[in-house]
Amino acid sequence: MTWDWGYAWETLPQLLDGLGVTVLATLAGTAIALVLGLVFTVMRRSSARWISIPTEIFVEFIRSTPLLVQLFVLFFVLPEAGIQLSAFMTGVIGLGLHYATYTSEVYRSGIEGVPAGQWEAAKALNLPTRRVWTSVILPQAVPPSIPALGNYAIAMFKETPQLTVITVMELLSVARQLGAENYRYLEPVTIIGVLFLLLSLPTAWLVRRMERRLVPAPRPV
Amino acid sequence: MSPQLFAYLLEGLLTTLQLTVGAAVLGLVFSFAAGIATCSPNIVVRGVGRCYIELFRGISALVLLFWFVFALPYAGWQLEPMWAGILALALNIGAYGAEVVRGGIVAVPVAQIEAAVALNFTRSQRMRLVVLPQAIARMLPPFGNLLIELLKGTSVAYIVLIPDLTFAGQIVRNATGDSASVFTALLILYAVLAVIFTTIVRLVERRVAKSLGRQPTPGFFARIKGVKA
Amino acid sequence: MLGKDLKLMSQSATEAALTSRKDGQFIHFDKVSKRFGDNVVLDDLSFAVGAGERVTLIGPSGSGKTTILRMLMTLMEPDTGTVRVGDDYLFHEERGGKLVPASEAHVRKVRQRITMVFQSFNLFPNMRVLRNVTEAPVHVLGLSKEEAEERALGLLEMVGLDHKIDSYPSQLSGGQQQRVAIARALAMRPDVLLLDEVTSALDPELAAGVLDVLRDVAKTTDVTMLCVTHAMKFARDISHRVLMFCEGKIIEAAPPEQMFDSPDHERTRSFLQSVLNES
Amino acid sequence: MLGKDLKLMSQSATEAALTSRKDGQFIHFDKVSKRFGDNVVLDDLSFAVGAGERVTLIGPSGSGKTTILRMLMTLMEPDTGTVRVGDDYLFHEERGGKLVPASEAHVRKVRQRITMVFQSFNLFPNMRVLRNVTEAPVHVLGLSKEEAEERALGLLEMVGLDHKIDSYPSQLSGGQQQRVAIARALAMRPDVLLLDEVTSALDPELAAGVLDVLRDVAKTTDVTMLCVTHAMKFARDISHRVLMFCEGKIIEAAPPEQMFDSPDHERTRSFLQSVLNES
Amino acid sequence: STVDLTAQEAGGDLLSRIRDRGEVNIGIANEAPYGFVDRSGRITGEAPELARIVFQRLGVERMNPRITDFGALIPALQVGVFDVIAAGMFVTPARCKQVLFSDPEYQAPEALMVPKGNPKGLKTLDDIVANKDVRVGLLTGSANISYATALGLMDRAVIFDSVFSGLDGILANRADAFSLTAISLRDALSKRSDAPLELTPAFVPVIGGKRQLGCGAFGFRRDQRTFRDAFTVELNRMRASGELLSTVRPFGFTEAEMTTLTATELCTDTSS
Numbered sequence A: 001m002t003w004d005w006g007y008a009w010e011t012l013p014q015l016l017d018g019l020g021v022t023v024l025a026t027l028a029g030t031a032i033a034l035v036l037g038l039v040f041t042v043m044r045r046s047s048a049r050w051i052s053i054p055t056e057i058f059v060e061f062i063r064s065t066p067l068l069v070q071l072f073v074l075f076f077v078l079p080e081a082g083i084q085l086s087a088f089m090t091g092v093i094g095l096g097l098h099y100a101t102y103t104s105e106v107y108r109s110g111i112e113g114v115p116a117g118q119w120e121a122a123k124a125l126n127l128p129t130r131r132v133w134t135s136v137i138l139p140q141a142v143p144p145s146i147p148a149l150g151n152y153a154i155a156m157f158k159e160t161p162q163l164t165v166i167t168v169m170e171l172l173s174v175a176r177q178l179g180a181e182n183y184r185y186l187e188p189v190t191i192i193g194v195l196f197l198l199l200s201l202p203t204a205w206l207v208r209r210m211e212r213r214l215v216p217a218p219r220p221v
Numbered sequence B: 001m002s003p004q005l006f007a008y009l010l011e012g013l014l015t016t017l018q019l020t021v022g023a024a025v026l027g028l029v030f031s032f033a034a035g036i037a038t039c040s041p042n043i044v045v046r047g048v049g050r051c052y053i054e055l056f057r058g059i060s061a062l063v064l065l066f067w068f069v070f071a072l073p074y075a076g077w078q079l080e081p082m083w084a085g086i087l088a089l090a091l092n093i094g095a096y097g098a099e100v101v102r103g104g105i106v107a108v109p110v111a112q113i114e115a116a117v118a119l120n121f122t123r124s125q126r127m128r129l130v131v132l133p134q135a136i137a138r139m140l141p142p143f144g145n146l147l148i149e150l151l152k153g154t155s156v157a158y159i160v161l162i163p164d165l166t167f168a169g170q171i172v173r174n175a176t177g178d179s180a181s182v183f184t185a186l187l188i189l190y191a192v193l194a195v196i197f198t199t200i201v202r203l204v205e206r207r208v209a210k211s212l213g214r215q216p217t218p219g220f221f222a223r224i225k226g227v228k229a
Numbered sequence C, D: 001m002l003g004k005d006l007k008l009m010s011q012s013a014t015e016a017a018l019t020s021r022k023d024g025q026f027i028h029f030d031k032v033s034k035r036f037g038d039n040v041v042l043d044d045l046s047f048a049v050g051a052g053e054r055v056t057l058i059g060p061s062g063s064g065k066t067t068i069l070r071m072l073m074t075l076m077e078p079d080t081g082t083v084r085v086g087d088d089y090l091f092h093e094e095r096g097g098k099l100v101p102a103s104e105a106h107v108r109k110v111r112q113r114i115t116m117v118f119q120s121f122n123l124f125p126n127m128r129v130l131r132n133v134t135e136a137p138v139h140v141l142g143l144s145k146e147e148a149e150e151r152a153l154g155l156l157e158m159v160g161l162d163h164k165i166d167s168y169p170s171q172l173s174g175g176q177q178q179r180v181a182i183a184r185a186l187a188m189r190p191d192v193l194l195l196d197e198v199t200s201a202l203d204p205e206l207a208a209g210v211l212d213v214l215r216d217v218a219k220t221t222d223v224t225m226l227c228v229t230h231a232m233k234f235a236r237d238i239s240h241r242v243l244m245f246c247e248g249k250i251i252e253a254a255p256p257e258q259m260f261d262s263p264d265h266e267r268t269r270s271f272l273q274s275v276l277n278e279s
Numbered sequence E: 001s002t003v004d005l006t007a008q009e010a011g012g013d014l015l016s017r018i019r020d021r022g023e024v025n026i027g028i029a030n031e032a033p034y035g036f037v038d039r040s041g042r043i044t045g046e047a048p049e050l051a052r053i054v055f056q057r058l059g060v061e062r063m064n065p066r067i068t069d070f071g072a073l074i075p076a077l078q079v080g081v082f083d084v085i086a087a088g089m090f091v092t093p094a095r096c097k098q099v100l101f102s103d104p105e106y107q108a109p110e111a112l113m114v115p116k117g118n119p120k121g122l123k124t125l126d127d128i129v130a131n132k133d134v135r136v137g138l139l140t141g142s143a144n145i146s147y148a149t150a151l152g153l154m155d156r157a158v159i160f161d162s163v164f165s166g167l168d169g170i171l172a173n174r175a176d177a178f179s180l181t182a183i184s185l186r187d188a189l190s191k192r193s194d195a196p197l198e199l200t201p202a203f204v205p206v207i208g209g210k211r212q213l214g215c216g217a218f219g220f221r222r223d224q225r226t227f228r229d230a231f232t233v234e235l236n237r238m239r240a241s242g243e244l245l246s247t248v249r250p251f252g253f254t255e256a257e258m259t260t261l262t263a264t265e266l267c268t269d270t271s272s
């Protein structure tokens, strides 16, 4: 089988539609992951163990099981519990929830990266706990986390094909459908690969530029 | 559940393990090759390393899998789905691993390299004797995370004919019609696998940390026991 | 220049001394022990410091000097024993005649009287100099922004940095950072000021500037000072009393002249010799 | 104990002095300049050090002392000017009568004669003490493992750490780590030993031990030493000559007695006063 | 582990190689009752059972089933992952361009799976076309997708990756009706008899005035005509002797599902 330009051209509009869904899901998922991750982090650091321990277990569980299976559960089991969300919403929530466990780790290491001396100085000044977080710790912990957070946004972008199992017609579902209809996978799948690269490369570049700005240049080895 | 269906699950579990371990080993090779390449003073070597990382981080493992299984045969060679799976996952995870390797190398304090210069080590001796042994200790925790990523990532393999754990789950689901318990079982099985992998990585971490005379960072269990500063 | 700002400080220190229970002392360590694993860091230690007294802690590395200061700052808890500041226990509360572990609110109340300056400055890198100094007065003491800034400007002028109020800490030299840290601590008008080797991360020339500032503080206020330092000349200048630590115990306590010129203890002698020898 | 190991050292230092070109000096800085951005760190600096000479560099923070040592160690290149060690240029090679930038191989050859001990020790945390000391002799000098270990044991005995050969650096105190670092440097049998504030990260008592070891080294070998330190007593004891740096220039050079007791320069006087004052 | 495809495309006789190997790889889609894994974990279904007998008669003793996504059956056949599609795949002219079909072993009318009581009153695909609020569930890669495309239903289609996802999807109100062959749906429902679902009476969809009679057959690579012919001969013998019906009857097939149409007719006859 050789590359068929005509077919590739014909499928492009549908694939671009799929790409739209993919991008939208990624953006919405990222927004959820950013907020929820911070919530998880703070809950995990709570001094009340009935909050911190269940959160820790929950986060660890979500983090170590496949998104695919979580999507199945959200899609087919939640409605039985009376929660009816659209397939797209389910996918976005699944992505956001899954990646929140990662961003939570990022925030955590950002917070741990703040030198102990900062906590001690804040205590020596008797600053109230909320103030310690908002004016001392988070302003120092969040900026260094931005590149890692950006990387997860890219990773999420590439996970969206898994939404195919819950009937969201994102990029890969469209390609599979086209392939199954026309029995040609080569063109749609290749186009997807290129589209992914076209989106992820500039994003990765941006993230690295940020990283370079935040972490002063290393040196020759 | 019948013994046969159980056998499917077991086989799926083994396939998942095989995929994970195979891709981890191969991915580790890619990681080090590309990671060290990006720290090379030679611009060509550095360029090749960077290209590999950007390309394979940018394409999802699923797309790679599709390519290897359904497109590559037209270019004249065909991989067993299992090998295609291992290769695709390894290429993908290797690109992430390369970033970890690079990060580990860059994080070794400059002072260590200066000390090695003061002792007149050659460039490659510096890398081999001083930088890498220290860098590896830093790489282990992120490598542990990548291993879990990989484990979960294998679940996409079922889409290209590789009968992994998720696939086995689908078979059982179709045979018994019982979606909820199959999904629950899958979640638990993956979590158990993840815990096993994490434990192994932490043991290695502990060993390496000890060989540097360091305290390893507290793990999950230590964390939920609530040891806080 | 100094008088203006520092007169205001520590109105309550003397007051505190008056309210102190029995012996006219302000800070009491009572049978305090602390260990890390097998390492006994403080060994059944008791001592007291009067209101307005300036005490220097000396002793070999690992003898527990920092531990004393960190404990007073509640950065560390004792394993056994009690610490009292004025009328209040620091880690305990009296409830129905019994000592129970203190609530966070209680600790915060007692801690309010104390503040600490660290070896590594620990300025907040995300805030400019002025905000480093005003942050706590505004959010802890409840001063208005204007009041806090006025107070901060006075103190920054005192430490010679009023022209740097808009710099970030990273734009200052170590000596400058440490002087800001001192101003930040004084802005809380503490009764007790803890200083842990505040010059040992600095070059000798920069250190001199910081010690000069502290001499001023010592001479113009009646703040209680606990100070760990290797700058023996400074210790001699400012302290009322020197405590020599060794292996978690105080092995000698005396006014500086006596301690430095004719120490009783053999260990003190050898320690002082090695410190004074190299310079 | 010392003699045994150190006699062997620097056979080539005297030799080097003989081969040195014109003025009997061993190290030559010739019109060296270095700047970072706008900051002129070394300003057209020329000076020379004889073989076996021990020179102390003093001066305020930022005056370029560390820069000199790092340049000799090839951790930094000059912007203009040349550095010569014995007969060889450090950053240049002579090819067809012209100076061209040196190849890595040439730099390695010249660098072989020089080694450095750092303020923060920089032991390799992944190697036990013994291997820290043997690693370079084995891999750089090509000694057999046995030879290298014999040499290392001798040196570790000299610095009083032969009982710690199986410890990791993280299990040692700062003073012990620095003594290992000195042994590690000496194991290379360098002609030139560079020391950059090797005690300033240490407590005074621990620092004393390290300085004692260095006194021994100075007295029992003829290694050329360039030494940045604030320990003036030590400088006076060991150095042949003291160089006072200020803003990238040498403003005064004299034997230690003269420099410390009657400095010519006003800047030197004020610097020495502030350093000697606090202790 | 690489296989040289070109050798086969040059017209090599796959059947004789299979005979040499003594083992044939068949592709199934895990879709009951055509080819699936049953409760006891055995791979069975009308197509694998028929294939087992036919291959035995062709001198191949062992059969190695490989399960895959329905949509991936044809690509996987084409790249040699297996030798025959034994999944009861419908013969359509479009598919005929990609694979060779044996004569069909059954014909199957369609049905709709709907919530119990059929609240939207749906009976055929035409009802779905008429009611713009209805979301129709389809199985990925199935012939129903081309029906839905022709009927302009795709913008309301919900594409499931397995029959049970479709069933769970109706239960979870992800779609209002799931369109598939009556026989598949009946089988799926039998495994979940407690589910509040029901089937509409079977119907034959009509598109562009033409009846779309789904006929399932075995699929072969395009260069394996001899192989296909040999297989078809044996299959038609079974059909004539009645053995075909008796083999598939346990899977819910009846005389009504038997057909004498040929692959050639199905490949040229209809067009959509």
Ligand SMILES: Nc1ncnc2c1ncn2[C@@H]1O[C@H](COP(=O)(O)OP(=O)(O)OP(=O)(O)O)[C@@H](O)[C@H]1O
Pocket (backbone or CB within 6 Å): C036, C039, C041, C059, C060, C061, C062, C063, C064, C065, C066, C067, C068, D203
């Ligand atoms: N968080 C900790 N965990 C374990 N050991 C500790 C900890 N903090 C202090 N120590 C130990 O307690 C002992 C006393 O420490 P401390 O810092 O009080 O000594 P110091 O007198 O201040 O010494 P230095 O002059 O070196 O600062 C040391 O042996 C130290 O190792």
Ligand SMILES: Nc1ncnc2c1ncn2[C@@H]1O[C@H](COP(=O)(O)OP(=O)(O)OP(=O)(O)O)[C@@H](O)[C@H]1O
Pocket (backbone or CB within 6 Å): C203, D036, D039, D041, D059, D060, D061, D062, D063, D064, D065, D066, D067, D068
């Ligand atoms: N890598 C660098 N980038 C920019 N500036 C540098 C760099 N290294 C040194 N400098 C600057 O060069 C000047 C001289 O530094 P150097 O370390 O030689 O001083 P020094 O005399 O050793 O001072 P100190 O007593 O503080 O160690 C300083 O102003 C310093 O900020």
Ligand SMILES: [Mg+2]
Pocket (backbone or CB within 6 Å): C065, C066, C067, C196
């Ligand atoms: Mg201390």
Ligand SMILES: [Mg+2]
Pocket (backbone or CB within 6 Å): D065, D066, D067, D196, D228
């Ligand atoms: Mg320096």
